[in-house]
Amino acid sequence: MTTPEFNSSSILIVEEGFFMGSNLEKMLIDAGAEPVLVNMAEAGMENVEKIRFDAAILDVGLQHGGTCPLADELRCRLSPFIFLSDYLTIRQGYTDIPFLDKPFTSESITTALGSLLAQTTHRRRHPVVPVEQIWTATGQTRVSGARRS
Secondary structure (H helix, E strand, O other): OOOHHHOOOEEEEEOOOHHHHHHHHHHHHHHOOEEEEEOOHHHHHHHHHHOOOOEEEEEOOOOOOOOHHHHHHHHHOOOOEEEEEOOOOOOOOOOOOOEEEOOOOHHHHHHHHHHHHHHOOOOOOOOOOOHHHHHHHOOOEEEOOEEEO
């Protein structure tokens, strides 16, 4: 069932479990979102560098490295996210981030993400443009941390 708060929202899912990730992806598609599912934090980081996601779901405990560096990057980009895990391990500094236990329900996922999306005013995909490209396009250059026209 499509819900208004998910209307074409782009959601990054970082989950290494095939069935768990596929289940999340289907839940979000059914809710009207446009999920992007990856199974490694590095792949998530590559996507974040190209796409501005409306929200993200990050599995805390990946076998091939954790998602904390990706969470740090999302936080710097002011992109809301939730943690998902089958065991409670929240790194200090993330106590303000919503946390969902596995197993989860469709209702718990859509409620948590719906709450995040309701707080977000900018909900469309935008390519992330490096600052250097903006300066070049506007004829500005960077000198010792400052801009010069």
